[in-house]
Amino acid sequence: MDERKRDSMIAYLRHRMDEFGIRPDDLAAAIASEETEQKEARYRSATGNTWSGEGEMPQWLKQATSAGQSIEHFELSSKAARTVQSARAGVDWRDDPFAGTPLARGQRQ
Template sequence: MDERKRESIVAWLRRRMAEFGIEPEDIATSIAADQERLQAVRFRDASGNAWDGKGVPPQWVVQAISAGQSLEHFAIDGASNRDPGKRTGADWRNDPFAGTRLATVSAESVGTA
């Protein structure tokens, strides 16, 4: 980004901040609060949903656990908490589709890559 374009964006942001009565300290406080909240997150899914592990689990956690997923699968720092010898993820030994066409169809044969 060239310097002129950057200065134009900064000027526009300053005008908008003044229009809404936002001070630079307000932004700094908001960023600090976001950082604190993000550090408290213990579980996150692939869609970006997050949970700190406190209180009632959110719907995405309930649905994942109901579908057979373990909570530790979503742990952000779970690698340090897991037993390295323990397998994580799905247990395919009890797969009801094992040996059926559903278990052997590849993505290429379906037409997706």
């Protein structure tokens, strides 16, 4: 988004906030409370999408289950999640031949 569009959007949002009596502090408090209310992920896809199991099932999980995959396939156990995190922490990247390359950073040339 270029700077002119960004400034225009900010002006629009400020105008709408004034119109409804929303102060920046109100917005910051609402965002902070949403962050603390986020539930721990109960389901995770291979691409990193997560779902707590509450509310409507997300589209990625609906598609997978309608394609025949069981929901249990995506379920995380807290022990399994800790195992994956500890395994990543113990990886020694010093001998990685791609370290520092655009490939390692996920960039395309």
